[in-house]
Amino acid sequence: MRSILLILLLLIPAARLRGGGSPAEEMLRRYTAAVAERLPGRVGRALARISDPGRRLLAIRYYLNRSDSEIVAKWAWSPEEIEAFRRSDLYGTTIFELRKVQHAFGERNPGYVLDARMEIRTLGDQIHKWNSVHSVGSIAAMLHDTLMRWMADSTTMLDSLPTPVGMECFVAFLRSFQPPSPPTVAVPGLSQHGQLRAFDFRIRRRRRVVAGGSSDRIACEWDSPGWTARLHEAICAVSDRFTGPLEEPYEPWHYAFVHITPDVLAETQ
Numbered sequence: 001m002r003s004i005l006l007i008l009l010l011l012i013p014a015a016r017l018r019g020g021g022s023p024a025e026e027m028l029r030r031y032t033a034a035v036a037e038r039l040p041g042r043v044g045r046a047l048a049r050i051s052d053p054g055r056r057l058l059a060i061r062y063y064l065n066r067s068d069s070e071i072v073a074k075w076a077w078s079p080e081e082i083e084a085f086r087r088s089d090l091y092g093t094t095i096f097e098l099r100k101v102q103h104a105f106g107e108r109n110p111g112y113v114l115d116a117r118m119e120i121r122t123l124g125d126q127i128h129k130w131n132s133v134h135s136v137g138s139i140a141a142m143l144h145d146t147l148m149r150w151m152a153d154s155t156t157m158l159d160s161l162p163t164p165v166g167m168e169c170f171v172a173f174l175r176s177f178q179p180p181s182p183p184t185v186a187v188p189g190l191s192q193h194g195q196l197r198a199f200d201f202r203i204r205r206r207r208r209v210v211a212g213g214s215s216d217r218i219a220c221e222w223d224s225p226g227w228t229a230r231l232h233e234a235i236c237a238v239s240d241r242f243t244g245p246l247e248e249p250y251e252p253w254h255y256a257f258v259h260i261t262p263d264v265l266a267e268t269q
């Protein structure tokens with residue numbers, strides 16, 4: 001009896017090392033890998049840093065709904081690109097617009113200060129958030145379960161190895177998946193904070209933060225006391241470069257920022 005137990009104990013880690021899973025999980029792994037190969041190389045490398053299968057699938061769903069050119073244009077800046085931006089005139093005009101808003105807010109709300117986070121969120125930070133944020137995990141689990149049920153359904157008739165027709169069905173299924181509410185962080189690489197195309201504001205009275213960036217305190221910190229409206233009014237009064245706040249997911253502190261580039265200037269002239 002003891003020897004049987006010992007053999008079983010030795011077999012379990014061996015099965016794990018082989019990546020043993022059910023045939024359906026193995027099939028899902030193959031299809032996921034095949035779709036990832038179709039995406040731009042930088043996306044594939046980011047996906048390799050997401051170990052949870054559900055979170056990886058959910059990320060793929062968001063990448064599939066963007067064009068390759070959009071992904072490349074919006075991808076998180078490298079440290080070198082961030083450095084170049086901080087030395088550019090564009091950075092100067094960005095700060096100028098931001099200071100105008102902060103000044104206008106201070107004048108309209110004596111005793112309160114509007115802070116803005118200036119950090120540029122690197123790809124590593126974005127991947128870390130995707131791998132750890134709870135809202136991503138719960139939607140990812142839902143997508144994973146839905147997909148497993150769909151693949152196991154006899155009417156789906158996917159081949160166990162990815163075929164062109166099977167891939168089309170798989171991609172169509174992923175693209176059409178609608179989470180009940182969006183994740184509270186952007187898919188890795190595509191956060192507006194990765195190119196300083198957005199700011200997260202917070203409101204402070206001396207050292208005390210009265211309205212911050214917590215999703216579960218939006219009603220009591222932002223909406224009820226009126227800070228959502230007062231921030232919006234201050235922004236609209238002095239700058240046309242900000243749009244917001246973010247509606248999905250609702251974040252009254254998050255405003256997108258349009259960089260004043262030569263093409264933007266040309267469009268507005």
Ligand SMILES: [Zn+2]
Pocket residue numbers: 193198199200254255
């Ligand atoms: Zn934000």
